Amino acid sequence: MVEGTIPNQLLLESEWNALRQMLKETYDDLDIIPFPSKLDDLNSDSWKHDFIFVRDLFVSNQNGDVVVARFREKERQAEEEIIEEWLMQQDVKVHKLPFDKNYFVEGGEFYFCPQENILFAGTGRNNTIGNTKTAELLNVGELVEMSTEAFHLDTVFTPVLNKQNELCLVIVCTQLLEYESLQRLQTFTKTKGIQLLDIPLEETIGLGTQLGSFAANCLPLPGILLGSSAFVSESVNLALAEHNITHSIVPLTQFRLSGGSVHCLTNEL
Secondary structure (H helix, E strand, C coil): CCCCCCCCHHHHHHHHHHHHHHHHHHCCCCCCCCCCCHHHHCCCCCCCCCCCCHHHHEEECCCCEEEECECCCHHHHHHHHHHHHHHCCCCCEEECCCCCCCCCECHHHEEEECCCCEEEEECCCCCHHHHHHHHHHCCCCEEEEECECCCCHHHCEEEEECCCCCEEEEEECHHHECHHHHHHHHHHHHHHCCEEEECCHHHCCEECCEECCCCCCCEEECCEEEECCCCCCHHHHHHHHHCCCEEEECCCHHHHCCCCCHHHHCCCC
16 A cells, blocks of 8 residues: 555564454454465565455355455465365365456455345455356345445445344445445445445545545444444444444554555454
């Protein structure tokens, strides 16, 4: 996100340890996947891998089905094979998109709501045929597709789940949604009786050279929203309180430099 910037390694490790501790306190079962050193050994001048953002690598319906990513960026395609090897050792059914160059999906473009069986999907790095096929493989009941100026949907959008694991709120920067996508999302939330909360550009990925806080890049859990930055928007904080949502925050300033935050660094099986 900030080209040429070298993260402060000590601060990065401190922030990562704080995130890991928060996740351990939240989850009964947590896997920490070691970084595959062979990514650095394989033609490192050509590969521009980003394996730390495990969200990108696959998408799950949290019911035993997983779809492996198909990256647009050729420099990241080695990650697909490595995560597939790891997934094959887990108690899940691993699906792959058809071997067709026209299919693209990355996990950062998805948010899945298990209770309603709804899959939110972006089209920045994904495309419609990739999203549609993913929804089919995951047996998704409803696909809500959105187009945004951001490269991943999770940098401008997050659903919120109440303690019963039900979708109760949607947080999004409407400024970064294309008009038809905004119309579609507004219709969806109105039909479902879900409040749509608009946040400013500063609480997303940002735009151009102005890096945002990544407050929108959250991991939604039942009754909990894990993020790296507070929402300044009063309407968001009031709505979270009304639905008894705990907004837990762990700063991830150094990961933000590479364009990711809590949602990017985590994934669910």
